[in-house]
Amino acid sequence: MKSNPILRWFTTTRGSGVILIVLLLCFWQFSALYLMDTPTWPPVTRIFAAWFENIADGTLIVHLLATLWRQMLGYWLAVVLGIGLGLAIGYYRFAYNLLEPLIELFRPIPGPAYLPVLVLFVGIGNEMKVVLILVASLFPILLNTYSGVRSIDPVQFDTARTLGLTTFQTLREVVLPAASPQILTGMRISLAISLILAILSEMIVSNDGLGYFTLLAERTFKVPDMYAGIFTLVIFGYSLNRLFLLCEAQLIRWHQESSGRHET
Amino acid sequence: MPDYLEIDRLSKQFSTHGRAACKDVSFAVGQKQFVALIGPSGCGKSTLLHIIAGLSAPSAGQVRLKGETVTSPRPEIMYVFQQYTKSIFPWKTVLENVCLGIKYRQRAPRKKIEEIGHQQLKVVGLAPYADYYPYQLSGGMQQRVAIARALARRPEILLMDEPFSALDAMMRVELQDMLLWLWQDFGLTILFVTHDLDEALYVAQRVIMLSASPGRIAEIVDVPLPYPRNQVQTRRDPVYLELRGQLYDLMVKQVMAGRAEVA
Numbered sequence: 001m002k003s004n005p006i007l008r009w010f011t012t013t014r015g016s017g018v019i020l021i022v023l024l025l026c027f028w029q030f031s032a033l034y035l036m037d038t039p040t041w042p043p044v045t046r047i048f049a050a051w052f053e054n055i056a057d058g059t060l061i062v063h064l065l066a067t068l069w070r071q072m073l074g075y076w077l078a079v080v081l082g083i084g085l086g087l088a089i090g091y092y093r094f095a096y097n098l099l100e101p102l103i104e105l106f107r108p109i110p111g112p113a114y115l116p117v118l119v120l121f122v123g124i125g126n127e128m129k130v131v132l133i134l135v136a137s138l139f140p141i142l143l144n145t146y147s148g149v150r151s152i153d154p155v156q157f158d159t160a161r162t163l164g165l166t167t168f169q170t171l172r173e174v175v176l177p178a179a180s181p182q183i184l185t186g187m188r189i190s191l192a193i194s195l196i197l198a199i200l201s202e203m204i205v206s207n208d209g210l211g212y213f214t215l216l217a218e219r220t221f222k223v224p225d226m227y228a229g230i231f232t233l234v235i236f237g238y239s240l241n242r243l244f245l246l247c248e249a250q251l252i253r254w255h256q257e258s259s260g261r262h263e264t
Numbered sequence: 265m266p267d268y269l270e271i272d273r274l275s276k277q278f279s280t281h282g283r284a285a286c287k288d289v290s291f292a293v294g295q296k297q298f299v300a301l302i303g304p305s306g307c308g309k310s311t312l313l314h315i316i317a318g319l320s321a322p323s324a325g326q327v328r329l330k331g332e333t334v335t336s337p338r339p340e341i342m343y344v345f346q347q348y349t350k351s352i353f354p355w356k357t358v359l360e361n362v363c364l365g366i367k368y369r370q371r372a373p374r375k376k377i378e379e380i381g382h383q384q385l386k387v388v389g390l391a392p393y394a395d396y397y398p399y400q401l402s403g404g405m406q407q408r409v410a411i412a413r414a415l416a417r418r419p420e421i422l423l424m425d426e427p428f429s430a431l432d433a434m435m436r437v438e439l440q441d442m443l444l445w446l447w448q449d450f451g452l453t454i455l456f457v458t459h460d461l462d463e464a465l466y467v468a469q470r471v472i473m474l475s476a477s478p479g480r481i482a483e484i485v486d487v488p489l490p491y492p493r494n495q496v497q498t499r500r501d502p503v504y505l506e507l508r509g510q511l512y513d514l515m516v517k518q519v520m521a522g523r524a525e526v527a
Contacts (some may be wrong), residue, residue, distance in 0.1 A: 001491070036407075059487060132523070153347075153350045154352070155345055155350040155351055156343070156350055157345050158314075158319050159343075159345065159350075159351045159353075161336075161337045162317060162319070162337045162341075162342060162343040162370070163364055163365035163413075164337065164339055164365065164369060164417075165368065166368075169368055170442060173353075173356075174353065177353070177355040177356075178353075178355070180355070231448050246327070252355070254354050254355045254356070254399065255355070257397075257399060258354055258398075259269070260398030
């Protein structure tokens with residue numbers, strides 16, 4: 001079938017999606033200039049100007065780094081704890097019996113619900129935010145790790161035994177890699193959660209971070225700054241996810257390339 | 265003087281459904297013998313092999329290797345699983361898979377370990393594929409990786425659980441012949457489980473037939489055919505055909521008896 005190259009480009013690439021975003025921004029610009037003359041809806045050009053200003057004088061960089069630091073600290077603590085506990089629960093039946101009911105009880109609690117309790121115990125400083133991020137990011141990683149370990153085929157454990165591997169060697173050579181696709185799924189879910197809670201905790205009580213910057217701009221009627229904060233979050237969140245997908249593809253290429261094929 | 269590998273009144277009962285997988289199975293395997301275990305599906309062949317490997321405990325009886333009771337996996341015994349797609353770890357390259365069993369055992373530098381791995385791959389004809397991942401190989405090649413990995417540990421005994429049953433006919437024939445010369449080259453003792461009568465007769469010196477569940481020994485037959493065997497000549501040897509007929513009748517009887525018991 002012969003087809004128009006432009007039509008083909010539209011149907012086979014995501015170029016159309018990018019064009020849509022540009023069009024929406026143009027419409028925003030147009031509507032702000034000619035349709036809705038209100039301070040709450042500034043033209044995109046003014047937002048970009050405010051954005052550039054805040055980056056140039058270092059304000060946004062400082063806040064971005066503050067957010068990044070507490071998010072990463074909480075997130076990676078959750079990763080270490082989640083994978084460690086998850087391996088133990090998945091590998092040892094008694095650990096599963098002991099801890100699984102407790103986890104089921106805590107799992108449905110939405111992350112932000114821990115906030116008031118944490119404020120009482122840890123205060124309103126950075127520790128509280130890190131702990132909040134840690135607790136909320138922990139469960140997806142923990143659950144995915146132990147369900148990944150529990151779904152490992154017995155043949156793989158038997159193979160490890162006949163090859164004379166010790167428990168530690170089996171964890172390292174067999175269990176961890178076998179469960180890694182599921183562990184990484186949990187880690188990706190938690191990465192998004194950790195950003196949500198970092199911003200939320202900064203909006204509630206903080207003196208730095210992107211959440212603080214954005215909310216403060218709104219309260220002081222610097223609406224273009226507020227949008228600049230949100231735009232920063234868009235770019236930040238998007239880059240984090242892309243970076244994660246890139247690392248994931250490197251780590252479990254064997255899985256992604258073989259899962260297209262049917263296994264017996 | 266005890267036999268090399270003794271299976272002594274072995275029984276296995278699964279606690280969950282109280283059914284016996286095998287009952288009172290006794291036989292002995294001499295060093296460097298090639299023995300095939302055959303029987304209808306569900307007769308506990310795999311269970312038996314698992315117990316001999318020390319992977320699970322019997323309900324009664326014991327397995328002795330050179331007079332010593334086997335209770336856990338031993339370095340002299342290697343197991344080749346039917347499910348090579350799982351047994352060969354998909355996250356490791358072919359070479360890493362082959363080296364896994366010797367990586368921790370010997371106090372040798374990594375280079376030496378990899379050298380053994382390469383050498384082993386050459387033996388099974390996979391030398392150019394060292395850096396491939398299992399999913400890039402065919403089923404027959406993957407099972408060769410499993411055999412190379414087992415051989416890298418320099419075992420005395422190879423336990424094989426329907427190793428070629430998932431392969432196509434050409435591959436299977438090729439691997440049967442490869443296994444036969446590996447057996448002679450390495451001086452291995454092989455216990456080979458299969459449900460394929462022709463395969464059992466072609467490779468083994470002795471065929472042990474189990475009855476339907478619970479598996480008991482129904483018949484032990486010596487196969488007095490000379491090695492090296494040949495896929496065409498051996499399979500039309502009158503002795504082969506005679507044994508095949510005899511075992512086939514027995515097999516049918518086992519299957520029928522098994523059905524009658526269920527009904």
